[in-house]
Amino acid sequence: MTSINIATTLIDFLRAAFDFLGKGSPVQGVSLSNARRFNPQKKLCESDSIIIAMLNSNGHEDICYCICDPDKNDMPIIFASDGFCKFTGYEHGEIEGRNCRFLQGESTSAEDVQTIREAIKTHEQKSVNLLNYRKDGSTFVNEFFISPLYSIEEGEKKLAYYIGVQCPVSRQGPGQAPSNVGWVYRQANKEETKTVPQQ
Numbered sequence: 001m002t003s004i005n006i007a008t009t010l011i012d013f014l015r016a017a018f019d020f021l022g023k024g025s026p027v028q029g030v031s032l033s034n035a036r037r038f039n040p041q042k043k044l045c046e047s048d049s050i051i052i053a054m055l056n057s058n059g060h061e062d063i064c065y066c067i068c069d070p071d072k073n074d075m076p077i078i079f080a081s082d083g084f085c086k087f088t089g090y091e092h093g094e095i096e097g098r099n100c101r102f103l104q105g106e107s108t109s110a111e112d113v114q115t116i117r118e119a120i121k122t123h124e125q126k127s128v129n130l131l132n133y134r135k136d137g138s139t140f141v142n143e144f145f146i147s148p149l150y151s152i153e154e155g156e157k158k159l160a161y162y163i164g165v166q167c168p169v170s171r172q173g174p175g176q177a178p179s180n181v182g183w184v185y186r187q188a189n190k191e192e193t194k195t196v197p198q199q
Contacts, residue, residue, distance in 0.1 A: 010147040089135035
């Protein structure tokens with residue numbers, strides 16, 4: 001599948017997703033439910049703290065995302081949202097401690113995987129239209145957005161984590177109604193619609 005690099009920032013992507021879901025994107029005065037929340041062990045810079053606050057805000061529990069730690073061997077997932085578990089079919093204990101590649105399979109594009117690896121190597125934000133596999137073996141297509149998160153140590157910016165956000169993308173053609181976040185995001189950025197593999 002051809003990768004598509006969408007020229008926007010992660011925070012803009014999240015705001016668009018929240019707005020589409022009709023939940024807004026509150027940052028201050030957040031009221032938290034009992035859903036699992038990511039509690040960074042490293043002090044994040046202000047802009048990246050805002051991203052985590054947006055994801056932790058009430059009503060966004062179903063957003064599918066995970067956090068990886070580049071300081072650990074093989075950059076494992078250290079946090080998976082409840083939405084990530086629902087989307088992939090895995091339990092938290094089956095996800096955390098593993099590298100994200102476990103979601104890849106025979107039909108996952110090697111080109112897309114290389115794009116993600118290059119983004120990690122160069123500490124860039126990148127978006128690809130990616131095919132992954134659920135626990136039950138079924139495939140799903142998602143707009144995968146990866147971005148570095150930075151901490152401030154002794155006044156210097158340092159790579160702290162990588163965040164990966166997944167939004168479902170429909171397999172239907174250009175005439176479909178705007179029925180999912182991935183599709184709306186793609187249309188809003190005026191990207192050419194690509195045909196994705198049938199499951």
